[in-house]
Amino acid sequence: MTDGERTFRVDLMTRVEGEGRFELRVRDGVVERAVLSIYEAPRFFEAFVRGRSIFEVPDIVARICGICPVAYQMSAVRALEEALGLSPTPTLRALRRLFYCGEWISSHALHVFLLHAPDFLGFPGALEMAAAGHRDLVERGLRIKKVGNAILERIGGRAVHPISARVGGFTRLPTPAELGALRDDVARALDEAEIATRWAAGLDFPAFEQDYVFVSLVGDAYPLEWADEFAVSGRGTLPIADFERVCVEAQVPWSNALQARLDDGRTYLTGPLARFAHNAARLHPRAAALAPPAPVRNPHASIVVRCVEIVHALAEALDLIEAYAPEGPAYLEAAPRESTGLGATEAPRGLLYHRYAIGPDGLVREAAIVPPTSQNQARIEQDLIGMAPQLLTMEHERATRLCEQLIRAYDPCISCATHFLTLDIERVTP
Amino acid sequence: MTAQALARDDLGALFDALRAEGYRVVGPTLRDDAIVLADLRGPEDLPAGWTVRQGPGTYRVERRDDEALFGFAVGQHSWKGFLFPSRERLVEMRREDGALEHRPAARDAAPLAFLGVRGCDLAAIEVQDRTFMRGRHVDPGYDARRRAAFVVAVDCLEAGDLCFCASMGTGPGVERGFDLRLTELGPRFLVAVGSARGASVAARLPLRAAPAGDERRRRDGLDDARAHMGRTMQADDLPGLLFGNLDHPRWDDVAARCLACANCTLVCPTCFCFSVETVSDLSGTEARRDRAWDSCFTVQHGQIHGATFRPRIKDRYRQWLTHKLGAWVSQFGVSGCTGCGRCIAWCPVGIDLTEEVAAIRATSRPAVAMPPPPAPAPAVREPMVPATARVTAVRRETDDVVTLRIAHEIAFRPGQFHMLGLPAIGEVPISIAGGDGRSVDHTIRAVGAVSGALAALEPGHALGIRGPFGSAWPLEACVGRPVVVVAGGVGLAPLRAALDTMAARPLDYPSVRLLYGARTPADLLFTDDLQRWAADPRFAVRVTVDHAGADWRGDVGVVTRLITDVPPDAVALVCGPEMMMGFSVRALCAAGLPAERAYVSMERNMACAVAHCGRCQLGPYFVCRDGPVFRFDRIARLFDQEGF
Amino acid sequence: MKPRLAVIKLASCDGCQVTLLDLEDELLAIGEALDVAHFTEASSRFDPDGPFDLTLIEGSVSQPRQIPIVRHARAMSKRLVAIGACANTGGLQALRNWANHEEYLSLVYARPEYIETLAESKPVSELVPVDFELNGCPPDRHQLLEVITAFLVGRRPNIRSESVCLECKRAGHVCVHVAYGIPCLGPVTQAGCGALCPGKRRGCYSCFGPRENANTGSLADDLERKGLPPAEVARRFRLIYGWAPPFRAESARREKP
16 A cells, blocks of 8 residues: 555644543554553542542542543442442432433533534634634534533532532432522523534544444443443443453553453443443433434444433433422431442443442542543554554545544543553554 | 500411512521521411520520520521622623713612511611711612611510620610511510501501500510620720720730631621622623622731731731721711620631620720711712713823823812722722812822723723712811921822912912922922922922932932921821821921821722721721821821731 | 633643633633634644733643743743642642652552652642632632633732632521531632532532631631541641642641641
8 A cells, every 4th residue: 555654643632631642653554553642640549539538539539520520429429338338319319310411411512512513614623613604503512511510500519520419419409499490491402402413413424433342331221320230342231340350450561551451352432332332222212312323333423422412411301300309318327437339420431430448447448440531542542543544545634633533532531541541651553 | 555466376467468568578587407587488487496506606506395486596697688788789881982881780679578677686787877878978779778678676585695785785675766576475476666667567467455464574574685695795985995905915815716707797787898899791891890798807808009908817806896896986976786696606716706805804904085976977879880081181200100180070179089990990099189170180100900001091081980089188277387298209199289279379378398208200290390389489399219310409318307397386298108107297296296287198998988898997987988188196096006 | 913812731630621611601702802822622723832911721730841831831921820729739639749759659550660740749830920820629610701801801800818708608608617517618718619518518628728818727726626636627628729838737737646
């Protein structure tokens, strides 16, 4: 094919959360190097929670990520409650689900309208897009996002690092009137999200399909704040207690980085495409009506699945608000004791697993956190390799942009990942 | 008239009657394990059977062994939240194409009925009335809400753990100032009518003659409450006592405990300090001034560009207590404390003002005399809404000082000041440096955002102007006497109009000596005026600079060195930095001038300029109202007091 | 020409930038009033070189490579505003400043020798002067808008260094410390959040950092009187703003046996 060496490289990836670069080097048609390199500063969160009261954990782990703090809080309280044998009441579970819907709406809308859409419409960013004739689209996205934030604020005080989640429940339950005041805005946003989903489905996606191993939580409902099992393509359903055995976080000798892979060495994908692949039948009817056939194997088309998940989250939020009739206490009491607990929830970007050991003094003795982006990272690098043949036929700048676009389609959250990633990950491909 | 009673079961009729007369009913209700003031639907929202147990820094609701509706002491909320809301929009402004519009903000003055006002709290409302309604300037929002409000008072037949209304003369009974008064006597309320509005509401109630003995039961209950006050405080001599003990070691002791969190001031039903904030859209086209509850415990309260008047917690606690129990009497003719005990309960670390006062009293130095409150003056309304005016000329005085001539037809007295403002940027007090009835001159040094923006104005530009405010130089007292004028730096500006008046009236002012000091020759203001005054044979002008170049022919050194041979019958007018004024007056007095004939112009953090916001206090005075020009002997004690 | 805005990120969770993007009602107006010249989280059109009229900087200085970024930002910016806890006092990740750095690395990384970090998570102001410090983890979006607006129209931002108690009382929240005995750091914490925690019946955990003149000693004594062990009092002061000098000193005092 093409002789010589071609390198596709972006040193400062944009419209992603956090700081990263990538490099794909191909010599004589063979990929020599496919690197998603993350130079974001590492931040040591597993160490920070050691010696802390379990009641401080939700506040601490929220700070891992400013985009999905609720996901961190929800995985943490789930794991810690498991350790203490606490079983949240139906009111608390419903409120957590609504809370989490707010984060999905807000985080997905941020990605769909402000970060990802400019790739399809040919703009450097949403502000430029709005200034050049797409103001309606951007404003629609902002309105949807605002409703997600309004849910977060009503329950948690604020959208970034909300303050009301605690082990055992919430510090205070909102009144039905407080939640009810959101109803009309949520209903309007749901209508708008349906329009946006149809718009996204009509976009032109670069052709690129891979045979992904999808990993997501599964349960009775579309997975969000609660599930006891997870599914791995081709391997069925497993108890969440098996997560660390199946999805192995290991330091590989050639990369100085912890990477999550399956125990058989394969890479896997977590996030909207995986959730959709395993749970399409559990979507809210209003979301199911708009959903493409499952599974979707083109990461570029994840924008459609995100839109479907926005519709799902808004539709569920509407149902939850209308059904909200709080019963029982704002939180369940439990004295910390020596124990271990684990739990996973579905962050906007994918499965987020936490495990804590509580010491005899009631303080956290050990913590393990596996965020989605670290799970997807090896898969992203493999996608870059998979794209190489088509890139070689393209004009260089366009090919480079396509690489960045592919990475962006994963909505990588580098800030999350760096609590354990090294500065420079180099994985030489065979 | 025989006493009348309302059956407890008929209390709903009171709600109906109040609503029928157009009132929204607010009062005590149990919410989130505390008794708060909020909208009430009916008697079912009252905290039946609840009481509170309080101590320094603690408050807990508890069940009573009866079903009394008003069987609790006052809580964190007070009626101030309704009459003087914690945030309120004052002025709206719009600037477009060079035009500038100021208008009063819309106000919510829907009539409220306050149900369950205790004696201490009714007294507190009347204390705030004096601030916002009874002074020279009337706050229109407060005034409208207060006049509309209907007061249903309730006697206290039980005293709370922290109450000392009996000491302050505000309770436990309510004897006047209400529209209706209820006394809860088991299954019925004794009802008293206190106003025509009250009579109108009472006429709608199913009242019956009260059983014989109810009036007596009321009196006995009040006596019992009076005898069981949780706290006491001897109050009559506090103003002079506290101001005579500004250096008492107890201030340091309490400062170690005080968090300066401001809770005491915000729960206090009489504390009225507020901040004024300028808010705008991104373009600065639409702007407004909002006020928000502030407190003398914040640094911003006593801060102007370049100076923090109360940097230490000790300064702030002392400011609060001396104001509350002392200065208030000079400012408004009444103590600022009603004995409600809120500041004790809601202090997170439980500081008890009655204990602090007792500790000071125990080892106090003698009391001092305090000034009387000012005489009533005719009221001015909408004092916060500026007029729009235009700059007609700009004269550059020094590198960072300009004089704006502003077209504005206004009468003023030399020494007074205006509030000058720009819509999206803010408002500052600027002394009047001259004027001719059609325009005023303002000399402005660019030190902060607002003064910098004002100093950058050009002819034709519009700005907001309020005033004139404050006291003036005593030019009539100077007639026929030698006058010594001492000015430092931009301190010459507030004196310029006075000097011009004296120059224009040779028969009245036979001898004027101007002693003017600046940092360098380049910092001298009004060089034309200085020459003009110097040419007048009645004037003796001496100018000195701290740092001079080779071509400087005048004096070098601080201005106080020029203060010699002061005629014993002279009047001195002094303006400049506070330290310079202090040294100057001391030098004048050393040269034989009695302190009561020295006048100084003070600067503090004036935000409203109408004695409402509380930020420019100087002991018993408001600098905006009683100053800025003060006879020195009246403030001498505070002048050297650190942290005032 | 429109003023040029840069948004720069150091070690952080991105929450401050998200807060900027959470200004849904004003974001497009900001884009119209300012030339958003460098904001890589929002746009692929970027200009790291400058100059900038206003630079918002998020995150703490945690890696050697960030030092020249900060110096450059200072040199090329008319106004440099540090936003958030990390940029202003090192943030939550400054918790590692107390630990043995190597030990911390080995807790998370099997091969710590490859991690390039500074021994401490530092505030931006330790390297260069900043024109304004906007605190909060995250900063309040209304305050962030106020800083941008104040810069655009030329006023001093209405950001007060008062205690959370003022906002709490203005909001009419019942004091959780006094009425429920819930330990609250509001009296020593800078306002700006809107007194969120007391409004949700929890004590302030000081995610806006120490207020001016914070009397931490008196509050800590009170917490101990209310039954909190000194070690727990120390932990409360050593969290998001733990590296801020008044809190750092207080946690050190309480930690001693």
